[in-house]
Amino acid sequence: MKALLPALALILLAPTVSAAPPSPQALMATAAKLRDQALTGDNTAYATVESLTTEVGQRIAGSPAAKRAADWGVARMKALGFENVHIEPFPITAWSRGAESAEVVAPFPQKLSITGLGGSVPTPAGGVEAEAVIFPTYRALLDAPMGSLTGKIAVVTQAMIKFQGGDDYGTLNANRRAGPSEAAKRGAVAYLLRSLSTDDTRLPHTGFMNYAPDAPKIPAAALSTPDGALLDNMAKRGKPIRIRLLLYSSSFPAEGFTVSGEIKGREKPDEMLVIGGHLDSWDLGTGAIDDAAGIAITTAAAKLVADNGRPRRTIRVYMFGAEEIAASNIAFAAMHQAESAKMVVGAEADFGGDKVLRVNLPPGAAETTFGKDLADVLSPILIRPGPPALNAGDDFNNLKGVPFFGLRQDGNRYFDLHHSADDTLDKIDPAQLNHAVAAWAATLYMIAESDVDFRATMPK
Amino acid sequence: MKALLPALALILLAPTVSAAPPSPQALMATAAKLRDQALTGDNTAYATVESLTTEVGQRIAGSPAAKRAADWGVARMKALGFENVHIEPFPITAWSRGAESAEVVAPFPQKLSITGLGGSVPTPAGGVEAEAVIFPTYRALLDAPMGSLTGKIAVVTQAMIKFQGGDDYGTLNANRRAGPSEAAKRGAVAYLLRSLSTDDTRLPHTGFMNYAPDAPKIPAAALSTPDGALLDNMAKRGKPIRIRLLLYSSSFPAEGFTVSGEIKGREKPDEMLVIGGHLDSWDLGTGAIDDAAGIAITTAAAKLVADNGRPRRTIRVYMFGAEEIAASNIAFAAMHQAESAKMVVGAEADFGGDKVLRVNLPPGAAETTFGKDLADVLSPILIRPGPPALNAGDDFNNLKGVPFFGLRQDGNRYFDLHHSADDTLDKIDPAQLNHAVAAWAATLYMIAESDVDFRATMPK
Numbered sequence: 001m002k003a004l005l006p007a008l009a010l011i012l013l014a015p016t017v018s019a020a021p022p023s024p025q026a027l028m029a030t031a032a033k034l035r036d037q038a039l040t041g042d043n044t045a046y047a048t049v050e051s052l053t054t055e056v057g058q059r060i061a062g063s064p065a066a067k068r069a070a071d072w073g074v075a076r077m078k079a080l081g082f083e084n085v086h087i088e089p090f091p092i093t094a095w096s097r098g099a100e101s102a103e104v105v106a107p108f109p110q111k112l113s114i115t116g117l118g119g120s121v122p123t124p125a126g127g128v129e130a131e132a133v134i135f136p137t138y139r140a141l142l143d144a145p146m147g148s149l150t151g152k153i154a155v156v157t158q159a160m161i162k163f164q165g166g167d168d169y170g171t172l173n174a175n176r177r178a179g180p181s182e183a184a185k186r187g188a189v190a191y192l193l194r195s196l197s198t199d200d201t202r203l204p205h206t207g208f209m210n211y212a213p214d215a216p217k218i219p220a221a222a223l224s225t226p227d228g229a230l231l232d233n234m235a236k237r238g239k240p241i242r243i244r245l246l247l248y249s250s251s252f253p254a255e256g257f258t259v260s261g262e263i264k265g266r267e268k269p270d271e272m273l274v275i276g277g278h279l280d281s282w283d284l285g286t287g288a289i290d291d292a293a294g295i296a297i298t299t300a301a302a303k304l305v306a307d308n309g310r311p312r313r314t315i316r317v318y319m320f321g322a323e324e325i326a327a328s329n330i331a332f333a334a335m336h337q338a339e340s341a342k343m344v345v346g347a348e349a350d351f352g353g354d355k356v357l358r359v360n361l362p363p364g365a366a367e368t369t370f371g372k373d374l375a376d377v378l379s380p381i382l383i384r385p386g387p388p389a390l391n392a393g394d395d396f397n398n399l400k401g402v403p404f405f406g407l408r409q410d411g412n413r414y415f416d417l418h419h420s421a422d423d424t425l426d427k428i429d430p431a432q433l434n435h436a437v438a439a440w441a442a443t444l445y446m447i448a449e450s451d452v453d454f455r456a457t458m459p460k
Numbered sequence: 461m462k463a464l465l466p467a468l469a470l471i472l473l474a475p476t477v478s479a480a481p482p483s484p485q486a487l488m489a490t491a492a493k494l495r496d497q498a499l500t501g502d503n504t505a506y507a508t509v510e511s512l513t514t515e516v517g518q519r520i521a522g523s524p525a526a527k528r529a530a531d532w533g534v535a536r537m538k539a540l541g542f543e544n545v546h547i548e549p550f551p552i553t554a555w556s557r558g559a560e561s562a563e564v565v566a567p568f569p570q571k572l573s574i575t576g577l578g579g580s581v582p583t584p585a586g587g588v589e590a591e592a593v594i595f596p597t598y599r600a601l602l603d604a605p606m607g608s609l610t611g612k613i614a615v616v617t618q619a620m621i622k623f624q625g626g627d628d629y630g631t632l633n634a635n636r637r638a639g640p641s642e643a644a645k646r647g648a649v650a651y652l653l654r655s656l657s658t659d660d661t662r663l664p665h666t667g668f669m670n671y672a673p674d675a676p677k678i679p680a681a682a683l684s685t686p687d688g689a690l691l692d693n694m695a696k697r698g699k700p701i702r703i704r705l706l707l708y709s710s711s712f713p714a715e716g717f718t719v720s721g722e723i724k725g726r727e728k729p730d731e732m733l734v735i736g737g738h739l740d741s742w743d744l745g746t747g748a749i750d751d752a753a754g755i756a757i758t759t760a761a762a763k764l765v766a767d768n769g770r771p772r773r774t775i776r777v778y779m780f781g782a783e784e785i786a787a788s789n790i791a792f793a794a795m796h797q798a799e800s801a802k803m804v805v806g807a808e809a810d811f812g813g814d815k816v817l818r819v820n821l822p823p824g825a826a827e828t829t830f831g832k833d834l835a836d837v838l839s840p841i842l843i844r845p846g847p848p849a850l851n852a853g854d855d856f857n858n859l860k861g862v863p864f865f866g867l868r869q870d871g872n873r874y875f876d877l878h879h880s881a882d883d884t885l886d887k888i889d890p891a892q893l894n895h896a897v898a899a900w901a902a903t904l905y906m907i908a909e910s911d912v913d914f915r916a917t918m919p920k
Binding site: 055057065225286420421427 | 510513517525569685686689690693697881882884886
């Protein structure tokens with residue numbers, strides 16, 4: 001951020017009447033320049049992912065590593081030139097994995113590759129052993145009558161389909177989130193699902209789950225995709241399958257840490273773009289694509305804008321501290337809803353490190369001159385306008401009344417890696433990461449340097 | 461094997477003078493017919509892999525599962541119509557994995573994904589913790605002076621290159637086999653290497669190692685490839701890296717089981733083709749590519765030949781019982797060297813389930829009319845003559861005086877999966893497996909039905 005105006009100059013400028021924004025032509029020219037700088041730049045974003053994954057690694061919320069990550073975040077933001085860098089702590093219920101294992105006991109004794117779902121209760125000390133009922137789809141489980149699974153382990157082996165947009169995660173998410181309680185309502189003593197994964201590695205993918213208030217809490221875990229297929233093949237033999245599951249997980253009160261930093265606006269500091277990624281990760285990988293990449297993209301893009309000179313509006317960047325356990329969104333809204341009127345727009349980068357395919361603006365904005373100008377700036381790097389953005393990522397989903405945008409990335413590889421031990425640095429493609437930074441930098445600049453008002457163009 | 465002649469007919473035919481082999485044209489026509497039957501056939505080989513991986517799974521030599529695998533092998537061979545099916549037991553020193561873990565203790569605490577090498581001694585009960593010395597190549601370790609690693613953990617992070625023929629496994633094999641003792645000679649207390657893997661999953665790849673008689677026995681394990689890269693990146697920071705390794709492995713005397721079956725020759729039953737794959741696997745995956753595939757290819761090919769009518773010579777198929785720990789080769793030579801003069805040719809399928817690229821005949825044979833005829837039969841399915849076969853797979857490498865052939869498969873994917881938890885059924889491509897069966901069936905038929913004498917055409 002070498003090009004920032006000295007503080008003295010700001011003081012001299014601030015009391016004067018706000019200057020008009022640049023002409024659309026000038027705005028587009030500078031946005032294109034920042035875009036191209038990112039594509040051929042110094043790989044700042046990659047260095048951020050490398051640093052966080054190497055020096056901290058996994059950083060599940062509530063762990064000692066999560067605190068180290070927050071300290072890392074403060075240092076990183078300061079090193080990149082952000083102002084007003086600080087930690088916002090908030091209370092969470094943390095979850096910790098312990099020893100875990102599963103095996104087919106009969107008729108074909110084999111170990112299974114599993115991992116507990118975030119939030120799962122533990123099994124009894126010796127584990128739980130029971131006959132398994134294999135459901136090829138989640139719907140088949142929901143169709144099972146109440147009481148039909150009494151004393152059984154329910155297993156859903158439905159496979160996830162690879163869509164470029166990651167669509168099937170939405171379709172199948174309830175398998176993981178609600179499956180344990182649906183199985184428990186029918187009498188099951190444990191729940192297994194085939195991982196929400198599009199890969200064929202023998203690494204299970206974890207993720208958060210919620211217990212329904214009206215069902216017993218039963219332990220729940222994910223099978224690797226080959227193990228899901230294995231159980232399907234065993235089930236074809238028609239013999240009863242007995243499974244033993246052991247999960248020594250625990251939940252406990254702890255603190256989450258969201259890191260905040262700003263590029264203060266030179267003309268309209270009280271008009272803010274609020275963006276970010278999440279700092280916490282699951283505990284299996286090193287959280288490279290989920291979500292060191294989002295942290296890296298948003299901080300690098302904001303830095304590129306700042307390096308060009310302080311923008312008219314403020315850009316505030318968050319490293320959210322407990323996305324995976326659905327806690328930083330609640331804390332964020334509680335702390336910042338009051339200043340939502342100042343938020344010009346919000347957006348979170350939380351879909352990996354691959355290239356951007358679509359720019360989704362707030363409803364109504366794509367059809368405006370501003371929306372068309374931004375589309376023209378992004379078109380040369382092969383980005384198309386997408387549907388209106390109705391949300392901005394999990395950490396903003398408790399915030400009301402703020403327009404959102406999204407830069408939708410290519411998700412072909414995302415669910416190969418997501419929430420698994422395979423989420424590591426080597427999965428980051430520096431060229432694609434730079435492409436995402438380019439899209440973010442151009443978009444942030446255009447919004448921060450202009451007077452665009454997304455609330456005004458929203459359909460009522 | 462529906463087409464086998466009834467026993468009575470055999471008795472009537474046997475005492476007569478041996479019939480001449482078919483004309484080369486007839487031989488080639490039938491070989492081509494068998495080849496095409498395999499390509500479009502009933503997926504017998506795939507069913508064999510599915511059955512072994514589903515009903516037995518991992519079957520490391522000396523484990524209860526290995527005995528189940530031998531029983532499975534007997535039943536499978538009988539079901540496929542083999543004769544004289546029996547188990548040949550032999551003594552082994554078995555190795556069993558226990559709990560295992562590793563972590564960076566400082567300066568950046570992180571868990572590492574590792575797995576013990578086969579044959580490794582355990583660590584002390586609390587594990588071993590020491591400063592790590594990171595060597596980018598195995599040669600750099602060998603260049604380290606004696607005594608320079610005293611009290612340290614030696615780590616070799618050299619990456620494996622993906623060659624279609626799997627060449628780098630030969631180049632880097634000493635890293636795993638001899639590395640522990642080379643490190644121990646220099647004073648190291650433990651040894652880690654980046655897995656001999658061409659994949660980027662966070663699954664470590666195991667494999668056998670040997671201790672040198674003149675070095676202390678130190679525990680040895682393989683890192684996943686992302687963890688090898690992680691340690692490289694940590695090392696760049698220049699701070700001492702401390703690692704803790706825990707391996708609770710054990711070795712014990714046990715029994716290995718090789719399964720043998722035959723298609724008895726109708727004219728020259730004492731002239732044998734000896735082929736096979738290995739029944740044992742490593743303990744991490746379900747041994748689909750290594751080596752259920754080899755078992756499946758060779759038994760399916762022999763069955764195809766038999767289904768066409770009993771061949772002139774005998775085809776004997778082995779399911780070797782302890783390839784991974786280098787024990788069935790010794791037992792096989794001890795039991796069968798005496799009948800090696802009867803062995804027309806030997807060949808083992810132990811390079812996965814993908815398509816065949818080359819046919820390697822015994823030295824001198826490719827230039828004969830027989831060799832050219834076989835090449836013509838295999839050419840339409842895109843197989844080319846390769847270099848002379850100087851060996852026939854690990855289980856034959858203690859056998860002397862037998863000509864060998866090899867049907868060399870595409871190894872592009874092999875070392876992605878080899879010796880890791882990722883070696884599972886879903887990695888088998890039925891179409892490619894059928895291609896390998898086609899190549900084996902045509903080759904076996906041509907050798908078994910002709911009078912070809914590879915010993916006669918070998919250069920002296």
